[in-house]
Amino acid sequence: MQMEKLYQEIILDHYRTPHHFGLRDPFDTEVHHVNPTCGDEVTLRVRLEPTGTGDNDPIVTDISYEAMGCSISQASTSVLTDLAIGRPLSEVLDTLGAFTTMVTSRGTIEGDEDVLGDGIAFAGVSKYPARVKCALLGWMAFKDAAVQSVDSSSAATSDAQSPSA
């Protein structure tokens, strides 16, 4: 059966016991994403905090979520939280880019375990185009929330610096 390649143990483990599950405070942004083809959904919160070094690359200090969906979408969101929490946003976005490239590659890109960590387990998804959206549901929600957090924090900063504010 090809299914063991798609549903690797890492995926089934994360599905049965999702990490960082639940919605927590504090957070900067909350988003709600759905997969319109199957009705799966995720509500996801992101908390970014400045490093204090003034390099404009905040740390992802928390991702919390509630989700309803298939094993692939649940597990990929759980893996994302493991990979992202505690790391600088720029690195997480690089990982997100590599993950997206792998799962949309129709099986042509294996992925680099050093970059993707447990995310490498989703390599098999790329051979099933109908499941790519499942694997990306939580990741795209995170990207959306992170971008909104950065935008609102830079808007707040520029407001604060604006002479008319």
Add this chain to the structure above:
Amino acid sequence: MTDQLTVSAQEAAVLGPTAGDVPEHSVLPDAELTAAQDGSGSAAPLSPADIDRIRADFPILERTVRDGKPLVYLDSGATSQRPVPVIDAEQEYVTGHNAAVHRGAHQLAEEATDFYESARQRIAAFIGAGNPDEVIFTKNATESINLVAYAFGNATFSDQSAAQRFKLGPGDEIVVTEMEHHANLIPWQELCRRTGATLRWFKVTDDFRLDLKDIDQLINSKTKVVAFTHQSNVLGTINPVEILVAAAQKVGALTVLDACQSVPHMPVDVSALGVDFAAFSGHKMFGPSGVGVLYGRYDLLAAMPPFLTGGSMIEQVFIDHATYAAPPARFEAGVPMTSQAVGLGAAVDYLTDVGMKAVAAHEASLTGYALQQLSANSGLRIIGPAGTADRGGAVSFVVDGVHAHDVGQILDDAGVQIRVGHHCAWPLHRRFGIAATVRASFALYNTPAEIDALVAAVADSQRFFGVG
């Protein structure tokens, strides 16, 4: 009215010199046409040998999927496969007779028009329409329903006296049901939004039937349109058309029947049902994609303003205004999908040859077997009526502890092609607190052995995810 003085293309085809020259292969002998007109045909049960012969007409059923597994196609509710006569009919038309229909006086244009209009006649006979001009070719059932909704919307802003009966505004009501496919829901939501009318709906009971207890409150003097499905594409529930039509007629409301899941699977006679409009798609009844049908009562079509406008649908055109052709031409703007209509005509011939009573009986026996076999699995819940009474061959279910998408993946790996998701009926899934279901849907070419494959693959999915 000038509209009524216009000789329709259909009438022209019948009256014209080419009327007797419709190609022999594209019309049924009279005896078979008579059988088609009662919408049923033979009621003799189909034997396994009959089904084997039928399967041999569908070349795709020979193929394998996912590393050599035999194809078990249980997704005909989404789209059905096509038999050789349908493929051949399209090919014969394209290779020998292709031209723009209803245009030009050359021989190919005449032949093309005859093929196209012959298909219309046979489809009209198949569904019991009183007149071929009551059959409008559309892209699919979705477009058919949108055609009605947009024509009503256009009537709302029309100064034509004939169109006034379709006007909608604040205080008017459109009634749908909670079990509708999005195609018979969103066009009405949008029509309400545009006109200020109010959308209301029948709820679905815990035993998966329409809740008719408040029918007299729901369908009332404010009701202008009652739009409902003949057979739910998720539950399989067959709705009591006669009760809904009677309630609508009592208050003068128009009825729109989504017949996508009924016309391919059982005898349907739109005149006997008394509906004002009915919509169905070619690709769900062994025909091509890209062609659907809107049936409409002729007097209503004749009074309705057009939806899409342009070539072919006109009577006279001036630089600042135009008048419109009689139905069906009024609703077929532009060069239509001709080979697809020809293919749908061949599909109707195919179904007629088998007989719709025989089709329905075979599918009912498959459905009964599937319900029985699936019910034996205690980790599975069927979302739809448990028995075959007033029920068609869409069998949806959820598996405890395994998401529908994951069940579908394991089934696919076994060669069993079913549909997962909300099947374009999100409000219905929400009603039952479910995000997604697994749906097997049957057609004439399916066998009990394929249901065994389904049942076995479902058990595999439970074992794989550790819930079996």
